[in-house]
Amino acid sequence: MNYKKIFVTVISVFLLLNLTAQDIQNDTDFCKNEIGIDVANIITILSKKPESFLLNYKRRLTEQNAVRCGLDIEWSTSSDGYKGLKNKVGYEWDRSIKNWKWQFSYGADISFLYRANNFQTNKTVRGGMHPFIGFAHYFVKQFSIATELNLNFFVSKRIKPGSFDSDENKTVFDMNVGSVGMLLVCYHF
16 A cells, blocks of 8 residues: 555656656757768768768757758878868758658758869869758657758869969869768757
């Protein structure tokens, strides 16, 4: 009989704490931060996508708006390889599809790339703008997978100081559609 009273008291306290914890929370029911890793670049079966960034971060300003950035570092020690740094910054709008588990997003990023060849003086500097659309599926509020399709507008400057050819040191404008294949695994907190 005494155990029943203790059991009911403990259960009541846990329920009461849960109810009061919900009252104490502020009115935001979404995670403000997100870290995503592009696993398509890690899986060796899939080829590396040039518009992909290995590490991505989002900061939600509201439930439907976010500021985002990405970083990718490429480092090779082979004689025909190169070292490169690529980053992006952008803004995203999100809309839920049917329920919170499916999400449609759209927005634009601006990017910068610096790449230098090993054992040569050749360098590439590139800037770009990338409008995108994307889809995400949430397994739970803290974990999701996402993919994006983007349109790329690039301005590149190739620098080859030892070249006498004037076409080697020129500015190039380029536009292409980014390939689908980026698969982000995201953690929300």
